[in-house]
Amino acid sequence: MLKTNNIEFSYNQKNILKGIDLQINKGSFIGIIGPNASGKSTLLKNISRTLIADKGTVYLDKKILNEYSSLELAKKMAVVPQNTEISFNFNVYDIIMMGRHPYQKRWSGLNEEDKKIVKEVMVVTDTLKLKNKLINELSGGERQRVIIARALAQKPDILLLDEPTSNLDINYQGEIYDLLKYLNQEFNLTIITVSHDLNLTAQYCEELLLLKEGEIFAAGSAAKVLTEENIKKVYKAEVLIKMNPISEKPFVTVIPEANNKFRKERYKDFKIHVIAGGGTAQNFLYKLDNAGYPLSIGVLNVGDADWQVAKELGIEIVEAPPFIDISRKAIEKNRKLIQKSDLVILSDLPFGHGNLANLEILLDFPKKKKVLFSNHSIKKRDYIEGKAELIWNKIIMEDENVILLKDKNNLINKVKELENVEMEM
């Protein structure tokens, strides 16, 4: 449907697009992503003829884009620009009706067909109830739906949107993308959006185009494009990519300060062993790993939420099959890791028969520094009639090397403090 052949574009002799080849099929939903100034908006403008490429050709339905008259083009393609300005205070109905302009003959007013189509798009975009409101009386999300409705009133085959959700809160963001997905699936509307939101784009678009300095760095499914390696190369950022269990699409989390290799080097001598389970360590495993501490964890059931995070981070794990008591072998393996570590962190996990050994083992290491999370009372986490509570009390009463911590957010600072004490000694 839309094809670009090696297009190049410069602003004031500065080459912004450096040979873009694209082929977009009818009914696709494409997300253009890339860092600031990578040329996303410039590409969208070249595709929509707001700007004309210096070199190369854009084809729309096999016809050269420049050969379309403005009216012809407006019937095929509609654009929702970034920060749409509407200078007059029109009401919603009049604004949406503006989309019918390419179809109206000079001097002739609105016809029944125009009214019918405007009503249809108002139904689809859920703007009917806003009909008589003035544009400046609308919320950001409502306003964006009206702008999209106006574009749809053009009855285009292809809709281009430049950051359609940039000023919207998460509810409206989802709402706008739900609407786009609906238009794409129900009406086979071809959609191309530019967005900074990697996760929204990954969730909704079937294909992503990742731009880097005016070139296409990667194209294809979200799983193919959104890799830690690609993001590192294009955004110069360290990220963690997990699968979103609901959308089954990649989910990107930025890891702050992870680029700082120096920190990783510095901390490499202070080993930490974590005892956790049930996702109680997820929050701090990332942070400790980021800070460069060599970590080990155990004993964890295979498939447990903490086990998954530890796997992703490449942490050494002592693991056990789910739903059975921890084996002797696993306990011994855990013991060895604790022996080698400089600090043990016990998360606020619940205890049952299956994992009581994870608590008991601490009694064997009275000299080892320990941080125990005490935010949730042991009573509530004890599912074995006070046995866990008994051991816990023994540890915190008799062990001089125990530090109780309530807030997980303070862990990193506490660990740094302990590391420094260790170094001084």
Ligand SMILES: Nc1ncnc2c1ncn2[C@@H]1O[C@H](COP(=O)(O)OP(=O)(O)OP(=O)(O)O)[C@@H](O)[C@H]1O
């Ligand atoms: N009208 C203009 N005149 C001169 N240079 C421009 C103009 N518009 C954009 N540029 C430059 O072109 C480059 C690409 O801009 P563009 O807006 O296409 O990037 P983008 O990827 O959409 O960026 P952002 O994510 O920040 O919106 C930038 O370096 C920008 O400064």
